Amino acid sequence: MPELPEVYALVADLGARLVGRTLERFDVVSFAALKTFDPPTSALAGRMIVGVTRHGKFLDLTFTPHADSSPGEELHLVMHLARAGWIRWREGPPVVKPGRGGRPGAGSGPLAARLVLDESGDPPGSGLDITEAGTKKSLAIYVVRDPNDVPGIARLGPNPLDPTFTLDQFAGILRAAGRAQIKGVLRNQSVIAGIGNAYSDEILHTAKMSPFKPAAMADDEVERLYDAMLVTLRGAIERSDGLAASELKREKKLGLQVHGRTGEACPVCGDTVRQVTYADSSLQYCPTCQTGGKPLADRVLSRLLK
Template sequence: MPELPEIHAMAADLGGRLEGRAIARFDVVSFAALKTFDPPVSALSGLEIGEVTRHGKFLDIAVADLHLIMHLARAGWIRWWETPRVQGGRPGKGPLAARLALEGGEGFDVTEAGTKKSLAIYLVRQPSEVPGIANLGPDPLTEEFTPEVFRGILAKAGRSQIKGVLRNQSVIAGIGNAYSDEILHSARMSPFKPASMTEDEANRLFDAMQTTLREAISRADGLAASELKKEKKSGLQVHGRTGQPCPVCGDTVRQVIYSDSTFQYCPTCQTGGKPLADRVLSRLVK
């Protein structure tokens, strides 16, 4: 799933390709992906594209006085093309969800792999009309997101597990499963640790968050969207590395499976050498 660093880099890449150009047409192939109907997507034809930005994990393409907003969910992606494409097959049966064609050629496809379709596309007049954006928590990379603000968030979360707090988009915007694993590994904290913690622990977690996200953005800076998946995977320390040695201490990276997701951690770095039970009701409080 693309998270804050990838969406940040994707917005920068698309901004350089799209800003100032006019849309020839925007076609929705997977009708379940389109979550709005007014204005219709046909209203985009002939309009000039403005700034491309993000809100947490939402990609926002400003088009005149409208906003084309996408949430790529777990398996969605943007694929740029330079020569016109011809759509074949039955609508909604393949990975193609939508296609944007620019006047004069070029454009991009919005795709989603797998059978579970969660990708969402919105055409709205204001970003706040998208429920997921209206309910977003603060962006962790803004100047307003200070250690004091973060400590207040943790105090309010109380006994909630810190892994879930970091991933909750209504609490902090943009962090998903992968980067929450990386942040907690960097902070040397158990994923099951309660959010209520000492000031020193909260400051350590804040620093780990800032460093992890900013370094990921730095690595992705200047990359095309097609290169971001590979870059993300290559930069991860524990996430997706089950059974491999921890790059910090050499211990074996372990995994916990819960619901329809998983997380990875290093026992030596994060849980005092104790493996976490591989079930959702496990608790390890340090």
């Protein structure tokens, strides 16, 4: 799942490619992915893309109004790529290739939607293919007049990299979370926007904290975690700076120290990276760095042993 650093890089890459271009059409292939009906997707045709921004993990493409529209009325194409969604830039007009089950394919999973730019730009007919791999479909696409009309955006917490997000504000969030496990607090988008499963693992490893530690903690621990959060996210953004969308997944994987590295050696201390598995996700951590050398109980394994 793309998180704050990858979405940040996607905004930069897509902004350079899309801003100033006019949309010919937006085709939705997976209608389950489209979460809105008013305005219709056809309302985007003929509009110019004037901005690419983000809200947490959401991508937001801003379109200018038609000449005959109400003054100032804009439309937004908002996307949440979820666990297995991705965006691929296409250098020319779309060529439909057969995909699994007869659905059109786009190279990195079944095609969910396709954005086609008009012929006036360079290259003509280029655009985006939006895909989603796997069987569990969570990709979400919205066409709205205001990004806050998207429920997930309306309830987002603060951006952790905003200059106004201070240590005191972070400390207040942790105090309010009380005994809740810090891993879940960091991932909760209504509490802090943009951090997901991967970077919460990385932040906690950098801070040398157990993922099960209660959120309400001592002042020096709050400061250590705050600093780890900023260092981890800023470092990931710096590594992805200037990369095209096609390069971001590989860069993210290469930059991770514990997430997705179960069974490998911790790059800090050399201990074996361990995993705790849940129903639909897992976390990774280093026992020596984070839990005083004690492995955490893997609940899936515990159930198997009963």
